[in-house]
Amino acid sequence: MADVTSSPAISGPGLGEKTLDLLLSGRGIWPAVPSIIVLVVVAVIPFILLLSLGFSDIEVARGEIVSQTFSLNHLTNALSDSLYWTTFKRSLSLALSTTALCLLFGYPVAYLFAVGGRWTRRVILILTIAPLLTSGIVRTYAWLVILGGRGVVNWAFLKLGIVDSPLRIMNTHWAVLIGMVQIHLPVMILPLVAVMSRHDNRLIEASENLGASRLGTLRTIIFPMSAPGIGTGAALVFTLSYTTFVVPQLLGGGNYLNAATMIYEQVVFSLEWSKGSVTSLLLMVTCLAVLVMISLATNYFTGWTKGRDA
Amino acid sequence: MMQNAADNAATLSQAAPVLRIGAVDKYFGATQVLQNCTLDVGDGEIVTLLGPSGCGKTTLLRCIAGFWDADAGRIEIDGQDMTPVPVNRRPVGVVFQSYALFPHLTVARNVGYALRMRGTPASEIEARVTEALRTVSLEGFESRYPAQLSGGQQQRVAIARVLVMQPRVLLLDEPFNALDAKLRSTMQVELRQLIKQLGITSIFVTHDQEEALTMSDRIAVMRGGRIEQAATPDEIFDRPVSSYVADFVGTSNFWDAQAEAGQVTLPDGQSVETGLSGKVRVMSRPHNLRLAPEEQGPWRGVVLFQRHIGPLIEYHVEMPDGATIKVAAIRQDRVRPVRDRAAVSIGIIDSAQVSVFAD
Numbered sequence: 233m234a235d236v237t238s239s240p241a242i243s244g245p246g247l248g249e250k251t252l253d254l255l256l257s258g259r260g261i262w263p264a265v266p267s268i269i270v271l272v273v274v275a276v277i278p279f280i281l282l283l284s285l286g287f288s289d290i291e292v293a294r295g296e297i298v299s300q301t302f303s304l305n306h307l308t309n310a311l312s313d314s315l316y317w318t319t320f321k322r323s324l325s326l327a328l329s330t331t332a333l334c335l336l337f338g339y340p341v342a343y344l345f346a347v348g349g350r351w352t353r354r355v356i357l358i359l360t361i362a363p364l365l366t367s368g369i370v371r372t373y374a375w376l377v378i379l380g381g382r383g384v385v386n387w388a389f390l391k392l393g394i395v396d397s398p399l400r401i402m403n404t405h406w407a408v409l410i411g412m413v414q415i416h417l418p419v420m421i422l423p424l425v426a427v428m429s430r431h432d433n434r435l436i437e438a439s440e441n442l443g444a445s446r447l448g449t450l451r452t453i454i455f456p457m458s459a460p461g462i463g464t465g466a467a468l469v470f471t472l473s474y475t476t477f478v479v480p481q482l483l484g485g486g487n488y489l490n491a492a493t494m495i496y497e498q499v500v501f502s503l504e505w506s507k508g509s510v511t512s513l514l515l516m517v518t519c520l521a522v523l524v525m526i527s528l529a530t531n532y533f534t535g536w537t538k539g540r541d542a
Numbered sequence: 543m544m545q546n547a548a549d550n551a552a553t554l555s556q557a558a559p560v561l562r563i564g565a566v567d568k569y570f571g572a573t574q575v576l577q578n579c580t581l582d583v584g585d586g587e588i589v590t591l592l593g594p595s596g597c598g599k600t601t602l603l604r605c606i607a608g609f610w611d612a613d614a615g616r617i618e619i620d621g622q623d624m625t626p627v628p629v630n631r632r633p634v635g636v637v638f639q640s641y642a643l644f645p646h647l648t649v650a651r652n653v654g655y656a657l658r659m660r661g662t663p664a665s666e667i668e669a670r671v672t673e674a675l676r677t678v679s680l681e682g683f684e685s686r687y688p689a690q691l692s693g694g695q696q697q698r699v700a701i702a703r704v705l706v707m708q709p710r711v712l713l714l715d716e717p718f719n720a721l722d723a724k725l726r727s728t729m730q731v732e733l734r735q736l737i738k739q740l741g742i743t744s745i746f747v748t749h750d751q752e753e754a755l756t757m758s759d760r761i762a763v764m765r766g767g768r769i770e771q772a773a774t775p776d777e778i779f780d781r782p783v784s785s786y787v788a789d790f791v792g793t794s795n796f797w798d799a800q801a802e803a804g805q806v807t808l809p810d811g812q813s814v815e816t817g818l819s820g821k822v823r824v825m826s827r828p829h830n831l832r833l834a835p836e837e838q839g840p841w842r843g844v845v846l847f848q849r850h851i852g853p854l855i856e857y858h859v860e861m862p863d864g865a866t867i868k869v870a871a872i873r874q875d876r877v878r879p880v881r882d883r884a885a886v887s888i889g890i891i892d893s894a895q896v897s898v899f900a901d
Contacts, residue, residue: 442630452655452658457644457645
């Protein structure tokens, strides 16, 4: 301690020390300042640049931007292009069905976690988290092996005589959906587990004592009380699957167009940066719109948590 | 004629208890947590299961409610064996220790829950919820959430929630634990009056002997999974069957003595009859002892400490062998102030009120 205070660089009430003190004091907004700076540099500034690309006509000559004028052309072109509408509809339905299926498959797992013993909980947690330790790309590639023409599924179907010739699963909407659900399932399960494992078992006992059947308890007590977890899980899964690029690109076989792969093509292949910028903006706005709806619905169903301090 | 019929009904209900617990055993793995528990509870009777934590009182309560199955013995309600009856079909209402109110439902929906689960028509539910809330004096709280209520109000909602389904047996698991001391004693008296007025057969679980003495028609003192003594509060207090019961309920003084020829000589010179022989333990309540100047008796000690408990003074008297004997006196009966470190002798007021135990 004595060494530090006697060090000439830090001694004296310099401006640097004051700033450092404020940052570390834990008061007000100051401790958040470093991350705010990072956010501005890596998110806000690029976003403004992106917008400026989308809302201007640019003339390029010999690799240099020679003129840039404000214009809504890219946006109006996009909105009048039927390809945009079908692509966004496909993205939306893919993301919504992924969210619904993740909830359908994830909820029983989270319920099992909530009512299970120590070992059940451990196994579920390991099985849920382990896939997150490998990259999404690797997990997506694994589906190629499983769903391919000579993959595990077709091999089993042929052996069992369910089909005569290999089913075409790869490079279809179904392959994309299966992959999406598997990749995003942990993101649904974890918030559900977080909410449901806090449940007081006595509430379930009370409900049974008051005459509710197992199903009645699930419908009237367990399900409504897990609404905050459902809301969080749905918001996360929707955001991730609505904007995902890897799964549709790999399992859709390169011609499956959703909003993200569309942006990729516009930016990387056809070099239409302005178009790509507008598509990105549309993706973001629509995503936010759905998130707001999810959040409103969650608030409606979790009104009871608000009155806690009243 | 009417009188006769009523009398008959009364004797009948006395003959057939509402709740019969017959030789119930329960194991957790190799550990036996309930051992041959037998108890009959009459119509409208309030019985308390009293004992320290781990004595099996909550286990027995949970077996009655059906959350756990007994490993041996049977539990009957109105003569019907409850063993094959699942939790949600038993005519039993449970008030949980922390009330277990549904946090996402309003007071009205909490109270109406049992009726909705039974498919009662909405109009009837509303009427019965209103009535139940009036019974516990919580009118006007229908649309509040449990988190917006005080501890005492939450407890009343929990009680209204089970009353609304008109259970045959009411089970209360340490219902006053979450309340502060002052509210606790008020609620104890209120709840006893309410249950008595409604005439519901009830089982209370508590580790608090004062609560048991306040609330109960009968107390079943439990020890290590067995019911040690089941009797009225008076009997438990004045004629405990074992030193364990005497020690658990009320304040008590113990000392060792020798029984010879059916007699135990008490330290102040009196003697008391007993059926035991050899080494015995003698117990006297502090209020059955009195202090006298040292020269007046042979049972002598030194006043260590005086404790003022409302209208009582409790003297802690240190005996030559190091044991402490507690003597209680009513404040206005005190002839003159006793100084600390004063040498005194102790006398037994009524030797018939002294208990002699084998252990």
